[in-house]
Amino acid sequence: MKKIKLFCVAPYEGMKDLMQNIADRRSDVEMTIRVGDLCSGPDAAIEEVGSDIDAIISRGGTAEILRNQYSTPTIEIPISVYDVLRAIRMARNISKNFAIVGFGGVTRVAQSLCEMLQYNIPVFTIRSTSGYEEQMRILKEQGYDLVVGDTNTVKIAGEFGINGILFTSGIEAIEDAVNSAVQLCRYHAGLKSTINLLSEVISGENRRVVVFDSSGNLRYSTLQSIPDDLLQLLKKNIPRVISGDHYNSVFNLDGRNEFIQGQRLQFGQESYCLYGFRETDSIKLNSKQGIRFYNSDEIQEAETPEYYLGGNETINNIMGTVHRYCGLKLPVLIDGEPGCGMDTFAVCFYKRGTLNHCAYVVADASVMNESSWEYLLTSDNSPLCEKQLTIYMKNMECVPAEQQNALMLYLKDSLVCRRNRLIFSFATQGKDVVYQNELYRFLLETLNSLALHLPPLRQHKEDIPVLIGLAINSNNLLMGTQTIGLMPEAVQFLQEYPWENNVDQLRHTIRELVASVNSPYISLKDVQALLQTRQTGSSVGSAGGKIDMTKTLDEIIKDIIQTVFYEEDMNQSQTAKRLGISRSTLWRMMKRSGD
Known part of the structure; x- marks a missing residue:
């Protein structure tokens, strides 16, 4: 069986010897051991921790820092009640005026023990490496001549002229940490093997999937890359899929139109969002x-x-x-x-x-x-x-x-x-x-x-003035025009006009009038002229119209854009898609031609 590779940071030389003793006796681990404190320990890890290291073993504050800096699992050597009690007994034999100082992993055990034994011993928890010096300065001013704590506590205390007693760990605690590291690494190896197997199965079936956790973090993907716009679309709908709603969509991926389906996955207390891609x-x-x-x-x-x-x-x-x-x-x-x-x-x-x-x-x-x-x-x-x-x-x-x-x-x-x-x-x-x-x-x-x-429109002619107003407003917003309305006689004329293509024909008519008439109000003459032109077949906006090939190229392009625009129910996105141009290009062409 492959050996588990461990990187171990011992806070003092005596622990290094205990670690080496364990390494010599075991055939299932390969241990790289360095001596280091809160500063030198992480520095040593930079040189050693890489893809071939399975886990890190350290103690106290050094373990906390390494855990935050590396994704490699970090196992902390526990400081037992007996370790703390042994150090307190030693300190009481030296001085009655001492304090316990260290990171939370150390001070929590010490605080519980002092409360249980009713020891009136001050316990101070350090939150960061910079907190040691400030705490020692305060203890020095208050007359403390002894502190009990981890390696950094003893080291900084010495700089302020305060004696220090180190919490030491027995070989049993170190052995327990090594066993925990081996167990954890074997478990991770099994999970990794399972993931690799599932990846091979999925890849073999050419199934394309993307998995996110409930926070929107990408956890797994068989896609070589995910375009930003696709990533935004998928992340946008994660809450909907996680909540249990069915979701599907369509996206053009690498020149292929893919049908996307969302599915919620539940593993224990964690919910995941899986998107499956299928070219249909x-x-x-x-x-x-x-x-x-x-x-x-x-x-x-x-x-x-x-x-x-x-x-x-x-x-x-x-x-x-x-x-x-x-x-x-x-x-x-x-x-x-x-x-x-x-x-x-x-x-x-x-x-x-x-x-x-x-x-x-x-x-x-x-x-x-x-x-x-x-x-x-x-x-x-x-x-x-x-x-x-x-x-x-x-x-x-x-x-x-x-x-x-x-x-x-x-x-x-x-x-x-x-x-x-x-x-x-x-x-x-x-x-x-x-x-x-x-x-x-x-x-x-x-x-x-x-x-x-x-x-049909002929059955509710009384609504034509309202429809005209709505059409003028939407076209003003679209084209940036400032048409106010139609003259009363023009409105009356449109109410009596035989609209063969119903509201679509009316809306197209209003659109052309708003685009072509420069005055705030559209007159009856303007309306009659446009409708007369349509009846002669020279306009492409009406149903059944044809493109007049005797026109200039710019006029023909305008007619083509207008025809497609009408066929797509005046939807700019679909018009641009059919013409093979961007929406901004379509808007500029329509603006230039007054369409």
């Missing part, structure tokens, strides 16, 4: 294939539902329904005409729900292809197989007929609705029309989804 097929699917993952920080800029509704009684009832649905985990089925803000309401259910700290998944049936559906319904890595996700399946009216039965069967037979929060949306031109859809009826009646119908 789902995240490899890009936005054109219709499935995208978002972590909670990526969608915090979405508009609130209030920007799509208004304030009449019907709208207030809808908002009351929305607030009630947010606190539930049941599936939600949203329907309405295009441009009514279904995506915004889905995000609202996520942000105000109980799973807002976990990942948000969007599956767009209008752009999903055959492989996307195959992955979603059959892959073990499908988001439908995960836990505690919010999954938004939009444009469900576009689900191919051959996929509808497979989807309904999966939703009916699996426990996906218990594991995750599901949100569905149907874009339709009428309530009666959508109810004829078999999939819609299944989601509503068989899956028992909570229904939310968003009315």
Whole structure:
């Protein structure tokens, strides 16, 4: 068996001889022995203590200092009651006026013994090496001619002309310290072996994990390095995971999109946070294939539902329904005409729900292809197989007929609705029309989804002035403009305008007006000119618009940015992500072009 390597600091020569005697008799230890006090002991350790030293053995204050300076385990040679009693008896034979001085490890034993035997002997505890001289100066002034204590006590006392008696330790106490060191090192070796074995197992399975303790200290990682932004994300959610909440997210690590899951580990009284990383097929699917993952920080800029509704009684009832649905985990089925803000309401259910700290998944049936559906319904890595996700399946009216039965069967037979929060949306031109859809009826009646119908803008025209004001305010904040409002006749004109794309079209219109009109108030002429331009097809902001290739390069770039910005529901982060530029670059380009 491998010998345990011990570095021993003896406070006096006699203890060094006892240590050497023990080293000569034992075959399980290899002891390096030095004589040193509070100052010279730590200095000697600098030369000896390294990766090959298993433990340190010393006594009193020297042991305390070494324990604070090195991560190597330090075993303190105890000063027994008999050691203290022997020194006190010797001191009483020499002088009646003496005191006991030393670090806490020494003075605690002495204090207890004096109280037990009713000895009226002053006991002074030193907190640091600098405290010895001050204490000796006071004792000298008070007429003490003898002190009892550790090596440093005797040494400093001599400098002040005070005699000193040293607490000495018997060979039994030293042997006990060596046995404790061996036992501790064997135990640590077993733990290290277990950790190495588990590390090899984890590495062999190519599993990537990171473990933190409850204080946020990194305890274990199989990652070669952890980027600062990832480290901040993980540390931010440690309290949530430690408390027992489920947590998951998505992060791009070394060019790979990783799905992260948090888990609490409990060992005795200690709680740990384990993050597992897994590269999944789902995240490899890009936005054109219709499935995208978002972590909670990526969608915090979405508009609130209030920007799509208004304030009449019907709208207030809808908002009351929305607030009630947010606190539930049941599936939600949203329907309405295009441009009514279904995506915004889905995000609202996520942000105000109980799973807002976990990942948000969007599956767009209008752009999903055959492989996307195959992955979603059959892959073990499908988001439908995960836990505690919010999954938004939009444009469900576009689900191919051959996929509808497979989807309904999966939703009916699996426990996906218990594991995750599901949100569905149907874009339709009428309530009666959508109810004829078999999939819609299944989601509503068989899956028992909570229904939310968003009315078209023509059914609450009286809210248009409020919506205009909200849109102007948000655009002023975004672009730094100072538009106050629209002239009354312009507002009235917009209230009577046939908004085919509902609130989205109205908001896009207000955005272009705020960006292009320099006066504080927007006139009816400004509104009519913009809408006339849209009707001629020269603007890309409206639904179905195309880029005019006869324009200059700067104008084409502006049109592209505007088109993507609208498609991403005016979310700057997602727009920048799609265009492959930073948010600051996008903001400068929009500012320069007046977008």
